[in-house]
Amino acid sequence: MRPAIRPAVAADQPALVALDEVCFGSSAWSTVAWATEFDRLAEDRVILVADEGSVVGYVVLLVPPVALDVVELLRIAVTPAERRTGIGGQLMTAALARCAGRTVLLEVAAGNESAVELYGGFGFEEISRRRGYYAGGEDAVIMRWRESV
Ligand SMILES: CC(C)(COP(=O)(O)OP(=O)(O)OC[C@H]1O[C@@H](n2cnc3c(N)ncnc32)[C@H](O)[C@@H]1OP(=O)(O)O)[C@@H](O)C(=O)NCCC(=O)NCCS
Secondary structure: OOOOEEEHHHHHHHHHHHHHHHHHHOOOHHHHHHHHHHHHHHOOOEEEEEOOEEEEEEEEEOOOOOOOOOOEEEEEOOHHHHHHOOHHHHHHHHHHHOOOEEEEEEEEEEOHHHHHHHHHHHHHHOEEEOOOOOOOOOOOOEEEEEOOO
């Protein structure tokens, strides 16, 4: 079944906390951090979920109200059992559809091959690196997307 992609609602919060923990382990956002993300929905956050009866993926964007300001893709994840079935791509498509005319930036660990490949497939290009940014000395890659006209 192809999940529906829809904006998150408050009732999704527990599922997102749990899925984030599964996907990011010790780097997961806390319950408080997720609550802050939801508090900012009216301000500058967009949270989309992939819903197939339960939440199987999500993407979080920081979308400043000023159109000239860059959008940041803060997080994207898909439940491990359903990876490589197109859900990450569905979430990216829906996220970027909300970024018409904007520049989108993100940061990703250089060794996160699945994410780097996903982003590259959507036209994100590496523009810079933070050398040795992560514990263990891994680089953070900064990638940029601009809507092609
Ligand atoms: C990155 C992630 C969201 C991709 O989600 P997904 O649902 O598996 O992605 P899709 O099935 O839509 O794949 C889309 C494309 O991404 C790339 N891709 C995804 N997984 C890949 C892998 N393991 N190796 C190489 N490329 C991969 C491919 O180009 C793929 O297209 P293809 O299947 O036609 O080759 C998922 O792997 C994930 O949740 N990772 C853990 C969380 C994370 O690291 N998030 C990014 C940092 S915030």
